[in-house]
Amino acid sequence: MPAADLRSIAELGPRIATGEVSPVALVEGCLARIEARRELNAFITVLAMSAFAEARQAAIDIARGHHRGPLHGIPISIKDLIDVAGTPTTAASAVPALHPEVDAPIVRRLREAGAVLIGKTNLHEFAFGTTTEETAFGMVRNPFDASRSAGGSSSGAAVALVEGMCFGSIGTDTGGSIRIPSAACGIVGLKPAYAELPCEGIVPLSTTCDHVGPMTRTVTDARLMFEALAGERVATRSLPGTFTFGVPSGYLIDRLDREIRNGFTRVREALEARGHTVRDVVIEDAAITPDVYLHIVLPEAAQYHARLLEAHAAAYSPGVRLRLEMGRYLLAEDYVRAMQLRAMLTAQVDAALDACDALLLPALAIAAPPLGQTTVEIDGTPEPVRGVMLRLTQLFNLTGHPAIAIPSGRTSSGLPVGMQLVGRHGGTARLLSIAESVESQIAGGAGSVGGGTG
Amino acid sequence: MRVDDWLRNACEDADRRGLPELKPLLEALARSTANLRRADEQLRTAREPGSRE
Numbered sequence: 001m002p003a004a005d006l007r008s009i010a011e012l013g014p015r016i017a018t019g020e021v022s023p024v025a026l027v028e029g030c031l032a033r034i035e036a037r038r039e040l041n042a043f044i045t046v047l048a049m050s051a052f053a054e055a056r057q058a059a060i061d062i063a064r065g066h067h068r069g070p071l072h073g074i075p076i077s078i079k080d081l082i083d084v085a086g087t088p089t090t091a092a093s094a095v096p097a098l099h100p101e102v103d104a105p106i107v108r109r110l111r112e113a114g115a116v117l118i119g120k121t122n123l124h125e126f127a128f129g130t131t132t133e134e135t136a137f138g139m140v141r142n143p144f145d146a147s148r149s150a151g152g153s154s155s156g157a158a159v160a161l162v163e164g165m166c167f168g169s170i171g172t173d174t175g176g177s178i179r180i181p182s183a184a185c186g187i188v189g190l191k192p193a194y195a196e197l198p199c200e201g202i203v204p205l206s207t208t209c210d211h212v213g214p215m216t217r218t219v220t221d222a223r224l225m226f227e228a229l230a231g232e233r234v235a236t237r238s239l240p241g242t243f244t245f246g247v248p249s250g251y252l253i254d255r256l257d258r259e260i261r262n263g264f265t266r267v268r269e270a271l272e273a274r275g276h277t278v279r280d281v282v283i284e285d286a287a288i289t290p291d292v293y294l295h296i297v298l299p300e301a302a303q304y305h306a307r308l309l310e311a312h313a314a315a316y317s318p319g320v321r322l323r324l325e326m327g328r329y330l331l332a333e334d335y336v337r338a339m340q341l342r343a344m345l346t347a348q349v350d351a352a353l354d355a356c357d358a359l360l361l362p363a364l365a366i367a368a369p370p371l372g373q374t375t376v377e378i379d380g381t382p383e384p385v386r387g388v389m390l391r392l393t394q395l396f397n398l399t400g401h402p403a404i405a406i407p408s409g410r411t412s413s414g415l416p417v418g419m420q421l422v423g424r425h426g427g428t429a430r431l432l433s434i435a436e437s438v439e440s441q442i443a444g445g446a447g448s449v450g451g452g453t454g
Numbered sequence: 455m456r457v458d459d460w461l462r463n464a465c466e467d468a469d470r471r472g473l474p475e476l477k478p479l480l481e482a483l484a485r486s487t488a489n490l491r492r493a494d495e496q497l498r499t500a501r502e503p504g505s506r507e
Binding site for chain 1: 455464467468473476483487489491493494497
């Protein structure tokens with residue numbers, strides 16, 4: 001079956017349930033597409049043998065009438081800092097890998113839902129970067145232009161989805177690591193609310209900012225995966241037909257690449273044309289976000305890595321090592337200051353959401369940058385790539401609000417562009433319903449990317 | 455500890471540990487810490503408008 005015919009979990013699930021589509025055939029197709037585009041470095045470990053065994057078992061169970069739900073028999077990939085029993089957890093580093101004997105809870109839930117684990121995807125080393133240039137397993141390349149980054153840190157997952165190497169993926173997001181590669185590659189990425197899905201069995205970057213969530217080709221698929229992972233059914237019937245969206249003025253919108261800005265204006269106009277209300281909202285101190293973020297993430301990352309840095313410093317990529325070393329110098333009093341400012345930012349985002357159903361903003365201020373490039377020019381001013389890529393996402397890791405990236409079009413050179421919706425605390429299910437409702441009303445549309453670029 | 459003193463100590467330690475390439479990052483971090491402390495001071499002023507003097 002051509003990759004282009006294999007788009008969504010929602011389309012495949014019912015066909016698997018009736019026996020029309022074979023999980024074994026899906027695994028065969030995924031493995032063929034992994035092999036066909038190895039140069040993109042999407043995977044670190046391919047679990048071919050166990051995937052075939054799981055797919056065969058799924059087919060047997062379904063034939064016997066034991067269909068477990070929409071993920072049963074669906075090939076799913078796992079970011080390689082999440083424990084899968086019997087498989088090394090490398091975190092894309094040359095630092096000695098973990099060898100877990102039990103699955104992370106998030107993986108256990110996938111197995112309970114009947115998913116087939118197809119492999120473990122590449123990432124920016126220890127999830128500490130946004131470009132995936134620093135990895136011991138080859139830079140992850142953007143499927144739309146192999147000279148460009150696929151974002152990060154969950155870039156292998158995004159590439160695997162674009163190329164039909166899997167049908168869903170599990171990523172992690174500490175400053176935007178689900179939403180940034182989703183925007184750079186044109187897929188859907190959900191960062192649920194903080195602690196909504198379990199992070200045990202996942203190599204931490206920052207324990208108070210880490211989130212785990214699904215990456216998919218459509219919002220409906222993200223909903224199906226979230227429901228399976230959270231054990232929560234997302235009700236859609238009670239929603240109104242139109243919504244009020246809040247666009248944060250100032251810091252979160254004032255430094256965008258021209259094409260991103262124009263694309264976002266088109267999204268805004270498209271939503272207004274469909275009867276939605278789009279109004280400006282204020283998050284007064286959003287500009288302090290990167291400073292607060294640094295003073296929380298750096299020491300929390302250093303706490304986990306201190307022992308590894310003492311034993312294996314030379315095994316880290318130089319840039320990752322230096323960023324981790326920085327965290328060892330921060331003062332406790334500044335960490336506490338950052339935590340107090342974080343509470344202030346959370347209250348400000350809560351207040352902004354009081355006036356609307358969801359915040360609306362781009363997911364990434366630039367299109368995928370060229371690999372090796374450390375600065376980009378925005379409005380004639382050079383900006384560091386790392387800071388620009390984190391700018392629109394990291395606030396919601398500090399505040400813990402659920403956020404989703406959705407494809408919203410392409411640049412003039414054909415690179416994907418993504419928008420972001422942010423929901424209220426406790427409102428991930430509602431956010432998914434809103435996103436599902438508007439997905440077809442913006443330039444990208446459901447499944448606009450995925451199923452192979454070739 | 456004042457940010458300037460922190461930065462001097464941190465850079466000396468980075469040199470002692472053979473990590474001079476860390477110093478530009480520490481300098482950037484010091485600027486960020488100064489921003490953080492200014493914001494914290496504003497927050498405290500908003501919460502405790504009275505003076506202790």
